[in-house]
Amino acid sequence: MGVNLAQVEGAYKVSFPHMGNYCIPVRTLAEPLECEIVTPPKMTRRTLELGARHSPEFVCVPFKYNLGNYIEALDIGANLLIQAGGGCRFGYYAEVQEAILRDLGYQFGMVRLLGGFDLREHIRDFRAVNPRLTLWRALKAYRVALRQTKALDQVEELMRKNAGFEVEDGAFERIHKRFLAELDKAREIRVIEDIERRYLAEMASVPIERPDDMLRVGIVGELYVLMEPFSNYFVEKELARRGVEVHRFVTVSHMVENAGKHKDAYLRRMIELADPYLKYHVGADGTESVAMTHKLMRDGFDGVLHLKPFGCMPEVNAMAALQRLSREHTFPVLFISYDEQTSETGLATRLDAFCDMLRMRKGKPSR
Amino acid sequence: MQATVGLPRSLLFYKYHVLWTSFFEALGVTTVTSPPSNRAMLQRGIELAVDETCIPLKVFLGHVDALRDKADYILVPRIVTLAKDETACVKFLGAYDVARNSVPDVRLLEYNVDVKSGISEKDELCRVGRIFERSGRRVRRAYEHAKREQRRHNAEITLQQEQALERPGLKVLVVGHGYNLYDELLGKPIVDNLKSQEVEIVCSELADTAKARRLASRVSTDIPWTYNKELLGALELYRERVDGVVFLVTFPCGPDSLMTELCIRRIKGLPAITIVLDELQGEAGLKTRLESFIDLIRMGKDIGSTQVEDSSRLPQGSGVA
Numbered sequence: 001m002g003v004n005l006a007q008v009e010g011a012y013k014v015s016f017p018h019m020g021n022y023c024i025p026v027r028t029l030a031e032p033l034e035c036e037i038v039t040p041p042k043m044t045r046r047t048l049e050l051g052a053r054h055s056p057e058f059v060c061v062p063f064k065y066n067l068g069n070y071i072e073a074l075d076i077g078a079n080l081l082i083q084a085g086g087g088c089r090f091g092y093y094a095e096v097q098e099a100i101l102r103d104l105g106y107q108f109g110m111v112r113l114l115g116g117f118d119l120r121e122h123i124r125d126f127r128a129v130n131p132r133l134t135l136w137r138a139l140k141a142y143r144v145a146l147r148q149t150k151a152l153d154q155v156e157e158l159m160r161k162n163a164g165f166e167v168e169d170g171a172f173e174r175i176h177k178r179f180l181a182e183l184d185k186a187r188e189i190r191v192i193e194d195i196e197r198r199y200l201a202e203m204a205s206v207p208i209e210r211p212d213d214m215l216r217v218g219i220v221g222e223l224y225v226l227m228e229p230f231s232n233y234f235v236e237k238e239l240a241r242r243g244v245e246v247h248r249f250v251t252v253s254h255m256v257e258n259a260g261k262h263k264d265a266y267l268r269r270m271i272e273l274a275d276p277y278l279k280y281h282v283g284a285d286g287t288e289s290v291a292m293t294h295k296l297m298r299d300g301f302d303g304v305l306h307l308k309p310f311g312c313m314p315e316v317n318a319m320a321a322l323q324r325l326s327r328e329h330t331f332p333v334l335f336i337s338y339d340e341q342t343s344e345t346g347l348a349t350r351l352d353a354f355c356d357m358l359r360m361r362k363g364k365p366s367r
Numbered sequence: 368m369q370a371t372v373g374l375p376r377s378l379l380f381y382k383y384h385v386l387w388t389s390f391f392e393a394l395g396v397t398t399v400t401s402p403p404s405n406r407a408m409l410q411r412g413i414e415l416a417v418d419e420t421c422i423p424l425k426v427f428l429g430h431v432d433a434l435r436d437k438a439d440y441i442l443v444p445r446i447v448t449l450a451k452d453e454t455a456c457v458k459f460l461g462a463y464d465v466a467r468n469s470v471p472d473v474r475l476l477e478y479n480v481d482v483k484s485g486i487s488e489k490d491e492l493c494r495v496g497r498i499f500e501r502s503g504r505r506v507r508r509a510y511e512h513a514k515r516e517q518r519r520h521n522a523e524i525t526l527q528q529e530q531a532l533e534r535p536g537l538k539v540l541v542v543g544h545g546y547n548l549y550d551e552l553l554g555k556p557i558v559d560n561l562k563s564q565e566v567e568i569v570c571s572e573l574a575d576t577a578k579a580r581r582l583a584s585r586v587s588t589d590i591p592w593t594y595n596k597e598l599l600g601a602l603e604l605y606r607e608r609v610d611g612v613v614f615l616v617t618f619p620c621g622p623d624s625l626m627t628e629l630c631i632r633r634i635k636g637l638p639a640i641t642i643v644l645d646e647l648q649g650e651a652g653l654k655t656r657l658e659s660f661i662d663l664i665r666m667g668k669d670i671g672s673t674q675v676e677d678s679s680r681l682p683q684g685s686g687v688a
Contacts, residue, residue, distance in 0.1 A: 002588065002589075055628075056624045056625060056627070056628040057624070057643075058618060058619040058620075058624050058643075059624045059625060059628075060621070063625075085589075087454070088457055088621070089621045089622070089624075089625060091589070091591045092589055092590060092591060092622075092625050092626075093625075094589065095587060095588065095589040095590075095629065096625045096628055096629050099628075099629055099632045099633070100628070100632070103632055112589070114589065277464075277468060278464050279463070279464060279467070279477075280445055280460070280461075280463060280464055280479065281447075281460065282457070282460055282461035282464055282465075283457035283460045283461060284457070286457075286461065310419060310619070311419050311421075311619035311621065311624075312419075313421075313456070313457035313458060313461075313621045314457050314460075314461070316417050316419050316420055317457065317458070317460070317461030317464065317465055318461075319417040319419075320416075320417055320461075320464070320465040320468040320469045321464060321465075321468045323417065323468070324468045324469075337419060
């Protein structure tokens with residue numbers, strides 16, 4: 001944990017790494033710092049290339065994406081970077097990324113939020129940047145950001161389940177785009193609630209046609225590649241295009257709900273769900289991946305996709321259990337590892353084969 | 368019939384083997400240790416493990432498999448936290464469940480240490496001990512005896528290391544986990560090679576852990592992993608007294624991927640080389656790299672000493688061959 005502002009010259013310009021569309025609530029959270037907010041440029045191949053070039057060779061790929069975001073943000077004027085931390089290598093990202101960027105010659109400050117979802121620690125760290133920050137202001141920003149996150153997660157979940165069956169191509173995406181623009185401007189709980197209600201209704205009224213051989217597939221795995229579509233090569237959209245209804249539990253709302261004082265109880269529930277494949281917690285999201293796969297299987301889903309960055313330790317632990325589960329119940333699980341070498345065509349072929357296989361298992365002819 | 372407990376010669380064995388063997392012996396339980404790693408065991412581990420598992424864990428699964436039918440139980444520690452604000456590498460959280468799901472037909476005996484949640488090594492090993500000995504008092508006495516033996520052993524190896532540091536000659540610090548460094552397949556060829564070049568080897572693994580842990584924060588404030596913290600601290604402890612550093616890393620080790628990066632950036636000025644071991648290790652490439660690394664240090668020392676005209680800095684008896 002810590003704040004290092006020694007090298008910042010002039011007014012603060014704060015930036016952060018991307019993850020999905022969560023830059024919207026993150027900007028809300030950063031507003032009480034009362035400084036310019038620099039959103040990193042949209043993720044491209046270049047982001048990953050930049051990040052990978054300066055990263056340790058076999059660090060997990062979210063490190064490389066984050067580093068790429070930082071470099072691109074610093075290049076357009078950011079001088080204060082925020083990084084969080086978690087229960088695996090993620091907890092150690094910040095210090096190493098700071099050392100790499102300093103060796104590259106960048107002058108910047110770094111705020112390392114390693115307290116998980118501990119609000120008090122965040123406020124203390126933020127006060128180092130903005131001493132006038134009041135508790136009230138920080139709490140209000142936190143509440144609004146949480147509500148935005150919830151709206152985002154609700155709307156995108158509806159989209160995941162339905163976008164594959166839209167009659168008119170791109171109908172969901174167009175609504176989604178307008179939704180994001182409105183959500184980005186909203187700063188009041190009532191307004192956000194209204195936006196959520198309206199867009200959920202609008203999406204629910206989009207004409208869809210569900211085929212007889214519709215597939216239901218769950219997605220589990222490591223949180224970053226689950227929630228950053230660029231890093232998973234838009235796997236949800238790809239599945240939707242193949243006529244699959246996609247389910248995913250892991251969202252930021254879900255994580256916030258089960259963090260802090262709820263964490264131990266949540267882990268116990270997950271271990272119960274993962275029984276008999278796990279007796280103990282295997283690290284970060286690993287236990288959850290096994291528990292959710294077990295649940296999806298019992299709920300009658302057709303298959304599960306397990307996503308992770310190459311070498312992700314908690315998920316590799318989970319895979320030993322998942323492979324046994326898949327073997328013992330002949331339940332299809334497709335394991336996908338991502339790094340900067342992952343090929344789009346390779347992934348498309350594997351998804352095609354997986355969906356064909358699931359349809360064959362259902363005894364329906366392949367489309 | 369007397370019970371037997373199998374100890375896989377892998378992972379934490381190298382840290383705790385004195386503790387384990389003394390503990391079980393004091394309870395009248397026979398321990399069976401798997402043989403030093405060999406190609407066939409590694410191959411078996413690779414077959415059993417998920418592809419992306421790190422090499423030491425693959426080796427470990429090979430050792431667990433080798434103990435099947437050799438012992439009634441196989442001891443597998445599960446280490447979560449050994450101190451507040453620290454964690455063990457994620458593979459130690461999962462080793463028990465991974466072995467249970469990957470190795471068929473073995474009876475595992477786990478002990479689960481999570482100091483942060485109030486579960487101590489003592490409580491857990493004593494719980495295990497009660498399987499073999501009904502008297503709780505005798506089990507506790509066995510544990511205390513084993514703990515003393517372990518401390519004595521640790522003090523001895525730290526002393527040996529200090530003696531090595533006093534000896535003349537080129538000294539190289541090897542930063543790497545014991546389970547890599549001492550493994551017959553992984554670290555041994557490297558240690559042997561360095562020895563054949565008449566290099567005095569200093570192991571980060573053998574440093575006084577209490578001292579090392581205190582010093583670690585000078586290099587890194589955020590490092591969460593206990594065992595890596597000890598390695599980092601050892602680097603700080605010895606850096607003034609050695610001529611070069613070998614980072615011994617296995618593919619694709621999570622903690623080491625980041626720790627090595629940070630170390631290399633922080634110890635500028637001291638010659639360093641990173642050796643990444645994978646399951647396809649070719650000996651020739653390794654030999655060339657280590658030899659040129661040592662040559663480079665020796666050349667650097669010669670040049671350095673002529674420039675400053677200070678012959679006392681020349682390593683005695685280590686003339687360039």
